[in-house]
Amino acid sequence: MIKKFFKNIGPGPLVAAAFIGPGTVTVCTLAGVNFGYALLWAMVLSIIATIVLQEMAARLGVVSQKGLSEIIRQEIRNPFVKGFALFLIISAIVVGNAAYEAGNISGGALGMETLFGNSSLDIGSFNLRMMPLIIGCIAFMFLYIGNYKVLERFLVGLVILMSLAFLITALITKPDVIGILKGVFVPSFPNKSILTIIGLIGTTVVPYNLFLHASLAKTKWKDESDLKYARKDTIIAVILGGVVSMCIIVSASAIPEQDISNASDLAKGLEPLFGVNAKYFLAIGLFAAGVTSAITAPLAAAFVASGCLGWETNLRSLRFRMVWMFILGLGVLFSTIGFKSIEIIKFAQVANGLLLPIIAIFLLWVMNKSSVLGNYKNSRLQNIFGIIIIIISVFLGTKGILSVFNII
Template sequence: MKSWLKNIGPGFLISAAFIGPGTVTVCTVAGVNFGYGLLWALLLSIIACISLQEMAARLGIISQKGLSESIREQIHHPALRIMAIMLILSAIVIGNAAYEAGNISGAVLGITAITKPLSIDFPGFSLNVWSVIIGGIAFLLLSINSYKLLERVFITLVMLMSISFLITAIITKPDFLGILKGIFIPATTSSGIFTVIGLVGTTVVPYNLFLHAALVSEKWKYASELTFARKELVAAIVLGGVVSMSIVICGAAPHLTNVSTGADLALGLKPLYGQFATWFMALGLFSAGITSAVTAPLAAAYVVKGCFGWTCGLKSAKFRTVWASILFIGVFVSTLKLKPVDIIKFAQIANGLLLPIVAIFLFWIVNRTSVMGKRKNTLWQNIWGVLIIGITIFLGAKTIYSVFSAI
């Protein structure tokens, strides 16, 4: 086990990253509100995630550079380069800030499932103390750069929670015909489009595309290792997708009718853990939230570093300022008088809306012969890429249209 943890690949880290508070919350909500009806959205998300993360991994191994660094170097016109960098920074900073708020809120959701909410009231403002405490823990781990060991522990706990959902999904004796119908027959209503975007956003996380390219460039140095990277990626993402589907199936169980607290989410695990379900869910949400609360700001800092071509190290003031800013925004939003579940759902929707921007840049880079050489996209990879980007743009446009129509 020690050797396996030491040599675990970037694909499994990416998979573990998207099985967090957002996945548990959004998938449970999807099951509660729509039964098996939105499982097709997860199948689409799995396919899109494999396709886009493979492009990111191939870019990292072949170029030995990150995505943001490659974009900056390949756009030669100064004005266009500035515009591209600003667009990427806006997407990643906004997306990561929303995602960070969801991560912290997810950890808070776990704590308040077994303890009482803790807040300090000021004139016109209420401070969520748990959010500040969790933000402080994340800040401390990032500051002393000793989060890696804890991250392995947290990932192990999250994976344990994932296995629990798989077993629970079987115990609930689901309608397998209904599951197959939900997976392969797309259907939704205007009220479900936000949940569809949330399901896509919780699986294909934009910042993971940047993070994956950086991770593989550190782990693998030769083009011949690309085959292994692909196999590891596919296995990891499919496993993560199956877990997400299991959570939806648990959420579709008849005894679940509403989700607004961690205790509500824990009902999905009650068939397996009984009276201890709430404690187990609390631990899982806290672990998932803390893990992502550490990695999300760090990933944003790497993106900014690549965009501006910084050569400074992780301990530099500029690098620390970026992750600290993302962490602060996440804590601030999490302290507002909003339901944690609503913040988490918003974060996943924001990810889904920002995904096309990042995907288009990635698609452009992996088609550049000057970057990828003979490893650039094939015809079939381009067909899949265009189809995936087109679908994400359509879903995003439909969501925006639904919002304006409701005004």
């Protein structure tokens, strides 16, 4: 029974691994520290929205046997619109993932440094941190193997480790169950919480995951009869990812409000209250979150670039490898020397803010095309959910762009 369960695990855990990166851990930490359990309902909303969109992406991949960027190239007929769409996608996903990769690697390195201490190497005027190099080597090794099953099993193992680490951390803090249930089922908007609510949704409903899911689903499943497995895989994995995010919020809620800005601070804050074990479990979770995102971000960028440019999407093809090596290499370099290019990250945020509603609209449009999906096109209920999510994504995208330019 367990063997059959693991056999039917698909790309769902990889998608969950992709959205629970160091950025999500930080946003959830701030939500818990500043607002306690009050914003848990926003995570529930995020989980529902993510399930709806990711199920569409997986169904598209399984039925059409094409990635989302390949479908965009195929279905948009107007050359100007197609050119703009492909430029925006490559800019947002490839440049964006390169910008965020340093954060993914730095997050994993923070977890390792909490466990093993900080080690660095002085070369001239440069101080090179060693942990990001180790994270980079781990990511490089598993990506270079180019075997989907090996990659899948490694990431599933890390997701399980991450889930257990954050769950145990939350249990150590002896949470108030009634307070958690109230936070989950009773929406509230505490003072100055709106940006945090948007942040919780924005770090869960991620544009590049839609591309990653469609591409991996067609790699895993080849027949329409497998859709039931794809659906179950998506629902279980996204719910698991949402529970992990909630555990981080619950853990952070146990800390009296103080100067905490990331998960490393949270680890230090938990130690005097709940003992050294809390710090170690949180560090393991942060390490796993960083490594999984450090692998999935370059992988998604390679799938997107290959689909947009009409290249082969084989994990072992030279062009495919060149893309993820470029993303991973930049991430390791920026993280090792401690370089933070605010302008690149701002550009990525603007591009992603534009991309999420555009891709959500395109996805909904293509999911209603009989020529692509036949009998597996969207039902009326799926379209209603899709429209609601598009409205949310437009709101999120607008907020993201305005916040970059300090308008809000």
